[in-house]
Amino acid sequence: MKITITEANKYVDQQITIGCWLANKRSSGKIAFLQLRDGSGFIQGVVVRDDVGEEVFARAKALTQESSLYVTGIVQKDERSPFGYELLVKDIEVIHESVDYPITPKAHGTEFLMDNRHLWLRSKRQHAVMKIRNEIIRATYEFFNKEGFVKVDPPILTGSAPEGTSELFATKYFEEDAYLSQSGQLYMEAAAMALGKVFSFGPTFRAEKSKTRRHLIEFWMIEPEMAFYEFEDNLQVQEQYVSHIVQSVLGNCKLELNTLGRDTSKLEQIKAPFPRISYDDAIKFLHEKGFDDILWGDDFGAPHETAIAESYDKPVFITHYPTSIKPFYMQPDSEREEVVLCADLIAPEGYGEIIGGSQRIHDHALLEARVQEHGLSEEAYKWYLELRKYGSVPHSGFGLGLERTVAWISGVEHVRETIPFPRLLNRLYP
Ligand code: 4AD
Ligand code: MG
Numbered sequence: 539m540k541i542t543i544t545e546a547n548k549y550v551d552q553q554i555t556i557g558c559w560l561a562n563k564r565s566s567g568k569i570a571f572l573q574l575r576d577g578s579g580f581i582q583g584v585v586v587r588d589d590v591g592e593e594v595f596a597r598a599k600a601l602t603q604e605s606s607l608y609v610t611g612i613v614q615k616d617e618r619s620p621f622g623y624e625l626l627v628k629d630i631e632v633i634h635e636s637v638d639y640p641i642t643p644k645a646h647g648t649e650f651l652m653d654n655r656h657l658w659l660r661s662k663r664q665h666a667v668m669k670i671r672n673e674i675i676r677a678t679y680e681f682f683n684k685e686g687f688v689k690v691d692p693p694i695l696t697g698s699a700p701e702g703t704s705e706l707f708a709t710k711y712f713e714e715d716a717y718l719s720q721s722g723q724l725y726m727e728a729a730a731m732a733l734g735k736v737f738s739f740g741p742t743f744r745a746e747k748s749k750t751r752r753h754l755i756e757f758w759m760i761e762p763e764m765a766f767y768e769f770e771d772n773l774q775v776q777e778q779y780v781s782h783i784v785q786s787v788l789g790n791c792k793l794e795l796n797t798l799g800r801d802t803s804k805l806e807q808i809k810a811p812f813p814r815i816s817y818d819d820a821i822k823f824l825h826e827k828g829f830d831d832i833l834w835g836d837d838f839g840a841p842h843e844t845a846i847a848e849s850y851d852k853p854v855f856i857t858h859y860p861t862s863i864k865p866f867y868m869q870p871d872s873e874r875e876e877v878v879l880c881a882d883l884i885a886p887e888g889y890g891e892i893i894g895g896s897q898r899i900h901d902h903a904l905l906e907a908r909v910q911e912h913g914l915s916e917e918a919y920k921w922y923l924e925l926r927k928y929g930s931v932p933h934s935g936f937g938l939g940l941e942r943t944v945a946w947i948s949g950v951e952h953v954r955e956t957i958p959f960p961r962l963l964n965r966l967y968p
Contacts, residue, residue: 539890540556540557540579541554541555541556541578542556542579542765543558543575543579543580543581543621544578544579545588546581546613546623546625546860547576547613547622547623547716549613550613550614550615550623551612551613551614552608552612553610553611553612553614553628554611554612554625555566555608555609555610555816556574556576556609556625557576557606557607557608557633558574558575558576558606558607558608558609559574559575559576559604559605559606559607559636559660560572560573560574560601560602560603560604560605560607561573561574561580561603561660561662561938562591562603562638563603564645565598565599565600567587567639568586568587568588569584569585569586569587570584570585570598570599570650570722570843571584571585571593571784572584572585572598572601572627573847574607575626575660575662576610576667577665579621580621580662580665581619581621581623581624581625582616582619582624582625582861582888583609583611583624583625583627583951584624584625584626584627584786585588585598585627585630586626587635589626589628590627590628590629591650594627594628594629594630596626597630597632599633599800600639601630601632601637602635602636602639603642604636604639604657604660605632605633605634605635606632606633606634606636607627607630607631607632607633607638608630608631608633609627609630609631610624610627610628610629610630610631610740611625611626611627611628611629612626612628612782613625614626614833618814620793620797623824625696625699630758637732639657639658640654641654641658641659641660641661642846645761646949651967652954652965653967654961654968655958656959656968657962657967659672659851661957662797663797663798663955664955665718665794665797665914666791666793666794666795666797666798666948667752667794667798667944667948667950667955667956668958669791669794669914670787670791670794670795670798670948671940671944671949671956671957672784673785673787673790673791674783674943674944675739675940675949676717676786677782677783677786677787678737678739678760678779678783679739680782680786681771681778681779681782682779683782684760685735685775685871686734686735687735687736687737687762688729688734688735688736688737689736689737689789690725690726690729690733690736690737690738691722691738691740692719692722692725692726692729692738692740693719693725694718694719694740694741694795695711695716695717695718695719695722695788696716696717696719697711697714697715697716697717697720697916697918698717698724698915698919698922703759704748704881705744706718706720706745706746707743707744707745707845707884714764718743718744718895719740719741719905720740720742720744720763720939721742721744721759721834722738722740722742722759723761723763723867723935724736724922725935726738726761726762726763726935727763727898727922727933728763728922728925729763729923729933730753730763730765730919730935731765731925731929731931731933732765732932733953735763735764735765736763736764737760737761737762737763738759738760738761738762739758739759739760739761739940740755740758740759741756741758741759742756742758742759743755743756744757746963747963748963749962750840751951751953751954752840752890752891752942752945752953753939753951753953753962753963754953754954754957754958754961755961755962755963756960756961757939757940757941757953757957757963758861758939758940758941759937759938759940760937760938760940761931761935761937761938762779762785762936762938763774763934763935764934764935765931765933766931766933767897767932767933767934767935768879768897768934769857769869769879769881769896769934770937771806771899771934772881772896772897772934772936773811773812773814773818773849773857773881774811775936776812776855776881776883776936776938777810777811777812777853778810778896779807779938780808780812780829780853780892780893780943781810781884782953783943783947784805784808784947785808787805787808787947788802788805788953789924791856793950794948797948798948798950799856799949800948800949801949803885804851804886805947806950807851807852808852808853811854812845812851812852812854812855812883813850813851813854813855814848814854814856814857814860814881815854815856815857816857817856817857817858817877818834818855820838820842820846820927821833821834823849824842824845824846824848825864827845828964829842829845830899830904830917831839832861835860835862835863836863837859837863838856840890843884843888843890843891844888846884847853847884847886847887847888848888851886852881852884852886853884853885853886853892854884855881855882855883855884856876856881856884857880857881858871858876858878858879858880858881859877859880859882860876860877860878861875861877861878862876863877864896866905866908866909866911866912866914867896867898867899867905867908868880868896868897868898868899869896869897869898869899869900869932869961870899870904879896879934880895880896880897881893881895881896882894882895882896883895885942885943885946886946887946887949889942889946890942892938892940892942892943892946893936893937893938893939894934894936895933895937896935896936897932897933897934897936898934899926900926900930900931900932900933901924901926902926902927902928905922905923905926906923907940909923912925932938940956940957941953941956941957942956943955944957
């Protein structure tokens with residue numbers, strides 16, 4: 539394999555050649571500093587005129603931003619650089635000269651950067667966010683594999699709508715009506731009855747007319763589902779999983795967190811167990827805080843979630859929501875039919891809900907009644923109801939929104955920076 543920048547530490551005092559791009563440069567009469575990036579990382583290349591000679595030095599000074607290069611040099615330890623190493627350049631070969639790269643080091647407006655997302659991704663900040671996203675995905679597979687879960691892939695084209703019918707992307711499946719998946723959950727329930735503990739990781743789609751810093755039209759969800767797990771067991775999986783991904787990012791993405799200026803002391807504290815507050819107590823708390831508008835039975839908005847989360851330095855579970863504001867499949871509390879055995883996990887620092895989960899109804903008659911109440915097609919849900927006819931067991935699961943989790947852990951304000959090519963209200967380009 540070819541040597542990359544992140545492996546330069548293995549070649550101290552040796553000469554290497556790397557394929558890279560010029561991110562930025564500054565120069566004087568005698569010396570030029572090249573900020574080089576190769577996708578794996580960033581390194582400073584130092585070009586000394588008296589060392590390389592006039593010709594290579596002139597080439598270095600003429601380099602344009604984002605030109606692609608082969609750079610040969612000697613790796614040197616450098617305490618001042620955040621990366622710890624720099625490259626004493628010996629030779630430069632230009633592969634392709636980039637002309638008038640639109641994203642200059644000066645500040646640009648958001649719409650301009652979004653229009654240039656295909657190029658903006660190359661910036662140091664976007665690179666750091668994508669690396670953290672990748673680490674969260676890696677740690678997700680690590681956690682669920684270690685815990686004996688099987689990865690299962692639910693379909694993207696579906697005939698049913700688990701999270702309600704108002705936000706569906708409808709399409710045609712030859713002659714039939716079909717929808718893009720909003721959640722793989724119902725299929726994951728079938729898979730849990732076959733494989734015990736399962737998890738999925740895939741894209742989900744919601745035609746939500748929300749233009750907030752937390753909403754994407756296309757986002758990625760991790761959806762575990764566990765047979766024989768009840769409400770409390772479900773929360774334990776969630777707090778252990780979330781702790782694992784936060785601690786993995788802290789351990790493996792120090793450079794990236796530093797690039798983003800993330801306050802890591804806040805992340806250090808994220809260890810299981812997480813605090814819990816019931817919906818009832820959350821309503822009382824909000825009234826005490828002066829939110830007079832919210833009544834029992836209302837769903838929380840972003841300001842409510844933020845006010846609740848501010849009381850804790852870890853993510854907080856809000857449990858036992860009213861049955862009337864949650865999807866049809868949630869198991870009612872046997873002592874209080876008006877609430878369900880569910881929990882939303884709210885991230886600290888105003889990042890909002892990162893997980894929605896619940897125990898599922900396992901009684902056939904009850905589920906059938908709920909399907910009817912919600913006006914859902916019994917034909918489309920026939921297979922789902924059948925899961926309750928052949929050895930039904932209590933089971934639970936949840937969905938973690940990847941982009942909101944990346945935003946929180948990275949400390950970036952808006953989810954548009956947490957996915958390579960965000961699909962937003964009014965944005966399908968690039
Ligand atoms: O709370 P939600 O709607 O739950 C479900 O879909 C369940 N069926 C999951 C399950 O139990 N298997 O969505 C789960 C999470 C939210 O907590 C949030 O993090 C994220 O998905 N999410 C979004 N992220 C970005 N943009 C959107 N429009 C999102 N909608 C939900
Ligand atoms: Mg939710």
